Amino acid sequence: MSALATAEPEDEFEALQERIDDCAEHLTATRERLAAIRAQLRELRHEEDDAAAVKASEAAAGSTSGLDTDGEGSMPGGDLHDPARLSIHSSADDYEPSAAQLGEAANRHSSVGRNHRDLDPETRVVMDRSIRAFNINPRRGVRVIVESGFVEEGDDEGLARFLAATVGLNKKKLGEWLGEPDDRNVEVLFNYARTYAFEGVGFERAFRMYLSRFELPGESQKIDRIMEAFAAAFYDQNPSTFSSADVVHVLAFSAIMLNTDAHNDAVPKVRRRGPPTC
Numbered sequence: 001m002s003a004l005a006t007a008e009p010e011d012e013f014e015a016l017q018e019r020i021d022d023c024a025e026h027l028t029a030t031r032e033r034l035a036a037i038r039a040q041l042r043e044l045r046h047e048e049d050d051a052a053a054v055k056a057s058e059a060a061a062g063s064t065s066g067l068d069t070d071g072e073g074s075m076p077g078g079d080l081h082d083p084a085r086l087s088i089h090s091s092a093d094d095y096e097p098s099a100a101q102l103g104e105a106a107n108r109h110s111s112v113g114r115n116h117r118d119l120d121p122e123t124r125v126v127m128d129r130s131i132r133a134f135n136i137n138p139r140r141g142v143r144v145i146v147e148s149g150f151v152e153e154g155d156d157e158g159l160a161r162f163l164a165a166t167v168g169l170n171k172k173k174l175g176e177w178l179g180e181p182d183d184r185n186v187e188v189l190f191n192y193a194r195t196y197a198f199e200g201v202g203f204e205r206a207f208r209m210y211l212s213r214f215e216l217p218g219e220s221q222k223i224d225r226i227m228e229a230f231a232a233a234f235y236d237q238n239p240s241t242f243s244s245a246d247v248v249h250v251l252a253f254s255a256i257m258l259n260t261d262a263h264n265d266a267v268p269k270v271r272r273r274g275p276p277t278c
Contacts, residue, residue: 030220037256038218041211086200097156126150126165135170138177156184160191164213175214178229179222189225193233201239206234216256227252 119127126148134141142159147152151158160173163174178189210230215221231249235242242248 032259033257034218034220034223037216037259040259041216045131063213069142073255091098093256100160104121128168131168135173138173154222156187157191160188161195163188164192171213171215175219178214179219179226181221181225186225189229189234191228194236196233197237199237201238203248203251206230209254215242223256224253227256 042091127150130141130145130148130150133144143161145159146153151162163169163178177185178192179185196209198205198209201209207230216226228249230252231245235245235248242251
């Protein structure tokens with residue numbers, strides 16, 4: 001009897017150890033999935049950026065005839081619309097607009113998110129500075145955007161509209177900032193998601209629209225917050241499609257995971273059957 005009693009706890013321990021090992025493998029696979037998601041989305045973003053840059057360059061080709069040149073038929077400081085350059089003008093770093101100019105420019109162009117070609121030269125410089133500041137350090141860039149007068153202090157909805165509509169923001173930096181856990185970031189994130197017109201749009205198309213403007217960050221908690229914001233915005237505009245926003249949230253996050261399972265060769269097929277019961 002004593003030998004049998006000793007064997008049973010050992011068997012239970014081995015079974016428990018096997019379950020722990022399965023859970024550890026599942027965690028590793030999940031991390032690999034997230035890494036693959038980042039790589040896939042980064043590749044898609046680059047392709048979209050290249051296509052948009054070519055289109056913008058072609059559209060701008062006929063709009064430079066009325067601008068000042070250096071006397072040799074070229075724009076001062078190079079091609080004004082070169083998509084490889086974020087700066088509007090080569091002299092932007094040397095230009096220091098006064099506080100009065102900043103305020104006047106913001107008042108004349110209170111609608112945010114406009115293409116640079118729609119703005120006057122002074123506001124182009126201010127907008128360009130704000131964009132470059134955000135692309136270097138989003139937290140500081142937000143302060144520059146507010147100080148430049150494009151968004152009022154504390155106007156989270158206005159900041160969300162600015163981030164959603166402004167051309168030239170770094171998609172990776174934007175995704176990282178939107179996913180931050182700070183209260184203001186979360187508030188801006190949910191307002192940002194509401195800038196999309198999801199009404200009457202199917203889940204798949206809406207999901208692709210949502211992910212087209214920024215790059216998902218690497219941290220699973222940030223991804224979860226971004227998916228939660230999408231779910232809330234989508235459900236608010238399509239309340240009859242799903243039973244609740246939570247269902248949309250789970251579906252969105254699951255779509256990310258399943259997409260990785262389907263396309264990531266680093267994930268063994270045996271792991272694609274589903275998570276273990278742990």
